[in-house]
Amino acid sequence: MDFEWLTQQSTPDLAKALLGYRLTVDETGGLIVETEAYVGVTDRTAHVFGGKKTAANQALYAPAGTVYVYRLRAYFLMNIITQVASEPQGVLIRAIEPTKGLATMAARRGQQGYNLTSGPGKLAQAMAIDLRDNSTMLNQGRIHLSSHRIKTPAAIESGPRIGVPNKGEWTTAPLRFWVAHNPYVSGMTKQQMNEQTKGWQ
DNA sequence: ATTATGATACGCT
């Protein structure tokens, strides 16, 4: 399991490339349909802005393929580290299309349908991701990433990241990527969804 | 279908 290939691309390019990969934890999981890129110490919205190092964010300074999990209020959010240790950048996994363990995830969530995994806190709860997964390496712990794209998006859209206000150009930078028309992307309205193709080729 | 609002629990200063 070697994730050096991640470092061959920029983090925004990786955020796009990871759409359609499968993410699984034990008997639950699905296809990645929405991501955000956090591009390191110059990114005012990043936890490592200005080179800040704390106990909570040290996983960001680990090599590509490491999982960074942190807590936001009552929820956990998960990222994949994308570059070498001296470049703390990562991709936040914001939504997946469930393919495995639907019943288990629905029970953990107390929700079903498109509400199952259409947001970063939701998918963490559905797959029972928490701080025990922080700093673990993909495919060596509980969290597994497929070695290639399972499905290919027919179109990829981009826009500003969610929940990072008042940070100037970093607030509006188009560093959020999603599979166009996929119903599991956060904030999708019924009219934007394509329930037949779900946005795949 | 869209918008507003309150609950939530840390980590950091």
Added chain:
DNA sequence: GCGTATCATAATA
């Protein structure tokens, strides 16, 4: 104390 890389529900149309 304060500020969050959120979510579910209720209210209005």
